[in-house]
Amino acid sequence: MTQQVSSKLMPRDARRREQVAVFSIAQYSFVISAASVQEIRSTDSLGGTVVDLDRPVMKKVRHIVERDGRAYYVVSGYEHFHMPQSRPTTVLILRSAPVAVLVDRIEEMAEMRVLLELPQSFRGDERIWYRGLTVLDRKVLPVANPLGFLTAGELQQLEEQNPGLLQSAAAPQLERGRA
C-alpha cells in the first residue's frame, strides 16, 4: 500500500510504491490499485451470464454479470462519476467487492509513488470515490477507492430490492462446476 502523506510530496526514497492501472472515462483519467483489480476484460470478451436487475434502485447499476462462479454488480463508471455518457469498452472486475466497473479503456499500468490527501475543500461524494490524488507523468490524477463504487449501504440497498439475485446469478455456474 502506498504511504499516505498529509499533503506534501515526500523525498523519493521514503515513499513506498504501488502498482496501479490508469483508466479513462470520457475525457478524464483515473488510477486504481492493481491489487484491487482481479481481472480486466473487454466488454466483448467478458463471457458469462448477464442478468437484469429486477429493481434497478440506482441509475449506475442495472445488471449483474456472472463470471467463474461469482456474480458482480455492473457499475457504469460514467454514471458513478456523474459524467455525460461515454463509450465503455472495458470492464474492471474488482477483487474486494462484488463489483465490475465499466470504463472506456485502460491507458497504462504504472507505479504510484505518492498518495496525497484530497484537499479539505472537497466536501462531496468525491471523498467516497477517491482514496486521494497522485502525480503521474506530472499530471495530478484521482486514485479511485475500490470500495467507493458501491458503498456498503448501496450494496445493502441492492440486495434488499433484489433479494437473492446476486447469489442465484452465481449458482448455475457453481452447479455446472460440481457436475
Next chain:
Amino acid sequence: MNTETGSLVPSFVVFQVGTRRVALPQEGVAELIASPLLFSFPHTTPLITGVVLRRGRIVPVLDLGPGLMGALSPPARFFLVVERQTTMISERCAIPVQGECELVTGIMVPAEGRDEFVSGRLDLNEEQIDVLDLEKAIAAGTKNEEETITAAEALS
C-alpha cells in the same frame, strides 16, 4: 503585483473576479501565480474547478464568480493563493483572477446595505472597493451553484 509602502494602516490585495473589483485583507493572501496547469476530475463540490500543483502541494481552485457575479468566471491566467481558515478547513486555495492584483493600504469602512459577503469598503482614488469575507463569498457561491444545479435537474 503592484505594491504601495504601508505603515500601520492595514493592507489589502485588490483583484478582479470577472468584471468585479474586490479586495481581501493582505494577511489572508499567500501569493499570486501565473498560468499554472489546472487539473480537473469529477467531483460534486460546488465552485471547485480543479487543482493545481504548487511546490509539491495540491491546491484546490475555487471560482468566486458564482457568488460575486452569479456566473462562472472567464478563463484566467492568474491565480491568487489564499488561506482558508475555518473550523473544518485549514488550507490554501487558488482563486482565478482577471488582470493584475494590487497591494494597497487603506482604512476599511463599514459597508451597509451591500452583499452579505462584503465585510467593508475601501475608498481608492474615488473608486469604492468591496472587501470580501472569503468564507461568506464561498458560501454565497455554493448556494447559487446548488440552486442552478437544482433548477437544471428539475428541467431535465
